[in-house]
Amino acid sequence: MYLQHPDDPEKGEVSESDSIIRTYQTYNKPYELQPEDIISLRIASLTPAEFDFVKQYEEQLGIIRKLNQYNQGTQDGGNQNNMRMQGMGAVGEEGSGLMPIMLDRQQTGFTIDRKGNLELPEIGEVQLSGLSIREAEELIKSKLINYFETPVVRIQLLSFHFTVLGEVNNEGRYTSFDPETNVIDAITLAENLTDFADRSRLKVVRFSGSEAQVYYVNTLREDLVSQKGFYLQPNDLIVVPALRARQSRRYLLPATTNIIGVTASALSLILIILNQTQ
Structure with missing residues (x-):
């Protein structure tokens, strides 16, 4: 059971109503970007795609990371947490040895450096550390105005x-x-x-x-x-944490069982000795 309230209606007492029963103030503070965060950066504009240097830069980074990951995978057997590798070949034939690597989303994003900056082509370094995602979007948008026609910037945090x-x-x-x-x-x-x-x-x-x-x-x-x-x-x-009943079951009951077992063994030994002395 979750999210209970003393005034919750009993079963069968719920009435169809659009009225708000209770209201709570939430503490949802916007996350502020930090050094070494990984983000995705998407730009939509009226500028033709072939002039989208940010997307081209990200694709180039993805290719470099893919090659680095492939080289590392062939050297140490691969890291299952970051990639999946499988042989492929024609139907009915053994695998050809080709091993496509499926990069996770973090491998295709941008990393904010230790100083809190994001380096972009043409624009240079942009200070993002300490900004909310919405603030970072507006800042990058202001930097792109001279390069893109009516740009729309969307940032997503990939390292949550x-x-x-x-x-x-x-x-x-x-x-x-x-x-x-x-x-x-x-x-x-x-x-x-x-x-x-x-x-x-x-x-x-x-x-x-x-x-x-x-x-x-x-x-x-x-x-x-x-x-x-x-x-x-x-x-x-x-x-x-566990309920105390679980803790008692885990620690107290085994100890009690051991005590009973030792006591029973001792009583059995005493009875054997008494029978032999009679």
Whole structure:
């Protein structure tokens, strides 16, 4: 169960109505781009495609990365996290040895350098660190006015990673392309919580520079959407603790079983000794 409220109607009591029952203020602060973020940059304009030097530059980077990845894959056997390789040949024949590499979306994006700049052809370096995605779009658009006719710029963050650990069905590190990813999205990607998960105190650890900020969120409460840890930031860590009943089952019951086993063995030994002495 998620997002419950004491005033929620019972089964069969829900009436069809368009009225707003409750309203919450959310803490969805726009993400500010950081050094080493990976972004995609798309430009639409009335300028013919053959003059789109940004797209051409990105395609060239993709080819270079593809070749580098191929060379690395042939040397160390490949990295399954970043590429998939398979032999191909005609039907009925053995593989020809051709190994097409399927690059993930991060391999075709632009990387903001350690100083927070993005280098583009013709334009040069553009300072993006500290800007929201919308602000970065407007800044790059202003730089392109002299090169494109009525340009429209769209930026997407490709390096939005977060980790989910604990009482979920599939722990792991996940990537989202939605800047408004939230805790419920993370739970869904992790294939939901287990039956023993404590839904009332999920921990969200957020790393900011040299600090680690810790939030607790209660997914049982409807006002979860207004809690500061509801919307995620890149590199967040979500830890789902177990219910105390699960902890007791995991640690207390085995200890109790061991004690009972030792006691039973001791009693059996005493009975054997007594029988032999009679």
